Amino acid sequence: MADIRFDGKVVIVTGAGGGLGRQHALEFARRGAKVVVNDLGGSMDGSGGSSEAAQKVVEEIKAFGGEAIANGSSVTDDAGVALMVKQAMDTWGRIDILVANAGILRDKSFSKMTIEDFELVLNVHLMGTVKPVKAVWEIMKAQNYGRIIVTTSSSGLYGNFGQSNYGAAKLGIIGFMNTIKLEGQKNNVHINAISPVAATRMTENLMPPAMLEKLKPEYVTPGVVYLASEEAPTGAILAAGAGVFALARIYETDGVHLGEKGLSAEEVRDSWAKISDEAGQQAYFQGGEQGGKIFRKLSEG
Known part of the structure; x- marks a missing residue:
């Protein structure tokens, strides 16, 4: 079979300044896509912000002959999300793929967690997925083509101590996906979820170095690329890590x-x-x- 290519297609990857998002953005560009590299550039707990990380990834893409632009918007900010979409449309006139990858962590046991900790993580992960999807939805429907990949987690699917906020957001994303997969079908808009296990800034303090070496982000990206392809299913939850792929179902x-x-x-x-x-x-x-x-x-x- 032919290689999966994205020539002429435009991809937005949120949280693409490092980790998983960076790998996704680089691979889409290698396969011919024009890429919007979005990253707020904040710390792991969501504080601060700088577009420097996104710009570095753009420079990496341009270095091997790819096309990319940087965007430093927060995925929780309505005006920022609108600007991100406008930049893509003004530059290339279409948006074919959205990878909603941006996220933060504020891990604590539920007893020690504040409502602010809970709401912030829910806002970044859940609404930070909903808002970009909403912003590209009518564009994709009008094109009669779109591929959306959202990012869930085993913490949402199965639970993980100290991550009630993160888990609630990540399973909420699946509930969101399960409805819009139905609404997008007639316009050839497919939405799928990736559930990654990878060594990133968000996991580097949770695992020993030997294990982290086996969990490189680039071992997850092939699953994301497939879910963004023309042959992609819709409504799938693909677990991925260390080159292992499995389908999660309810x-x-x-x-x-x-x-x-x-x-x-x-x-x-x-x-x-x-x-x-x-x-x-x-x-x-x-x-x-x-x-x-x-x-x-x-x-x-």
Whole structure:
């Protein structure tokens, strides 16, 4: 099969001044894309800001003959997001791909976490995904083409001590994706999620050096590139790290119809083995399938 190429396509990568985002931006450029390198240039906890990091990545891209421009907007700032999109449209006249990668950490146990810590992380990760997607949505629909990659995490899918704020935001992104994947289908706008395990500024203090060496960001990027391609699925959650790729899904068991007569909490308790039986479980593509299952069980009962 032919190589995946992005000649003539325009890509926006948020949080692309370093780590995963930088690798994504470089690889898209190597494959022919014109790239908007967005990075606020703040510290890991979201404070400060400078467009210097984004400009350095632009210079790297230009050094091997690629096309790129830098943008220092915050993904939480409406005017900044609008400027980022305007820069892309004014420069190249279209936007084909958005990789929503920007993020921060404020890890603490829930007992020690302030509401400010929670809201800030939720705002950067969740609304910092929603706002850029909203800004490019009508452009992609009008083109009848778009590829959006959002960034989730195992902390959201499965949980991680000290990351209730981060986990809530990262699973919220999946809920967002699961609806707009349906709304974008008729206009060939696909949205998928990457769940990376990588050695970045956000993880360097969490793992030993030997492990970090195996978790280079460039081992995640091939998954992102595929999810941005014309052949990409929609609504997929791709876990990626150290060259390992897997599909994450939310499954629902077939369940049991207990009936209405005499229904009680005790009956739910006593039927728990049947309710939780994994035989026949399914991963649904849309919420209506759950309702369909319930009505099927009702008719069978």
